[in-house]
């Protein structure tokens with residue numbers, strides 16, 4: 001009898017694991033809340049093209065791939081732009097989210113994965129400490145799915161992770177400080193031949209003094225707007241932020257031509273435990289996101305491949321905490337360790353006040369620092385540049401000390417992630433999870 005794998009939600013990492021496992025003879029079913037025709041989001045995302053090579057999925061047709069060249073940062077007022085240049089890296093691409101998710105689903109189907117769309121998962125089904133399936137509700141009523149392994153790819157508000165019993169030792173809720181709340185919409189573009197634009201894509205930090213980032217990205221046919229705050233976001237705040245952007249850039253029209261959704265991204269660090277008996281968590285449900293930029297597509301797809309190879313290595317099909325641990329171990333050793341410096345820096349940046357941000361933009365921020373902070377290369381910043389900035393920053397000594405502390409702590413974050421035990425031995429793993437959890441300021445469950 002073939003082994004039954006259930007994937008909760010058509011998240012990127014779950015689809016990646018599903019395709020590999022189905023190709024290798026596993027009986028894989030993905031259960032997704034949305035109907036196929038409405039799956040995915042109404043916007044473009046930026047990630048790296050070689051992600052497809054890493055997970056053995058053919059690259060999509062180039063006609064679906066756009067470029068991403070970065071542009072300018074400022075804050076908290078719109079103005080005084082600091083240019084940003086990612087070196088026109090051809091590996092950094094942008095892709096329509098609906099096209100991407102449909103492409104992954106088609107690939108899964110070609111590999112033999114079965115799909116159940118329009119069916120909402122409500123909670124995991126347990127047998128003692130083991131996850132053995134999940135309950136669902138759909139147009140045809142309630143149904144329970146059973147499997148040998150459940151892969152949770154249902155995103156940040158996953159009903160699997162959030163409803164696990166405490167004994168699984170898995171974080172069920174993310175605090176508001178570990179999320180960014182977002183409104184994103186494409187507006188019509190107004191032709192303004194007399195307007196002298198200094199940017200195509202502008203990111204405003206702490207716009208109007210509220211912690212977060214807002215962007216305006218002026219495309220050929222539309223204007224992409226993102227209003228993102230570290231804390232709950234109201235329609236009134238969105239309207240105010242968009243009105244301010246429009247005042248500075250008349251190309252931003254008033255008609256929403258696509259999207260217009262309130263969403264959120266986990267920008268904390270990966271949760272301390274992503275596996276349990278009969279369960280593996282992947283993607284946003286485990287907070288596998290680069291903490292400052294909110295990028296999670298590459299990490300979740302790579303994690304999907306690590307998970308699939310762990311499943312295939314478990315020849316007896318036990319899928320216990322012990323056998324699945326190799327997935328968590330390899331995720332931390334190969335991906336999470338590089339996210340840790342950004343996470344440590346993010347903790348300081350999200351706690352700044354608007355005057356600090358104004359001071360930093362007036363005196364400190366420059367392209368090389370933005371490149372390092374957004375690209376995951378904080379440790380590459382030259383010492384000479386740090387010293388130069390420290391001198392300029394003397395009038396705001398307390399702020400600079402906090403930033404210096406964060407910079408110094410980036411190495412310790414990586415060190416803790418790298419210390420993860422290679423085998424699941426409860427005592428050693430509990431000690432490691434305690435240390436990692438303390439770094440994150442969270443306990444287990």
Ligand SMILES: Cc1cc2nc3c(=O)[nH]c(=O)nc-3n(C[C@H](O)[C@H](O)[C@H](O)COP(=O)(O)OP(=O)(O)OC[C@H]3O[C@@H](n4cnc5c(N)ncnc54)[C@H](O)[C@@H]3O)c2cc1C
Pocket residue numbers: 008009010011012013031032033034039040044045046047119120121122153154155156157158159182184263264265282283284285288289294295296297298300
């Ligand atoms: C505005 C915004 C912009 C972003 N931009 C980028 C970017 O440019 N680059 C990048 O790399 N990342 C970006 N991200 C992050 C990225 O979306 C995620 O990190 C990435 O998609 C991984 O998430 P996921 O696939 O695990 O979950 P999701 O994308 O959230 O997918 C989860 C799936 O599970 C389904 N689901 C949820 N609940 C249930 C349920 N109860 N029953 C059944 N199914 C369910 C959902 O319908 C969905 O299909 C962005 C996110 C947002 C919100």
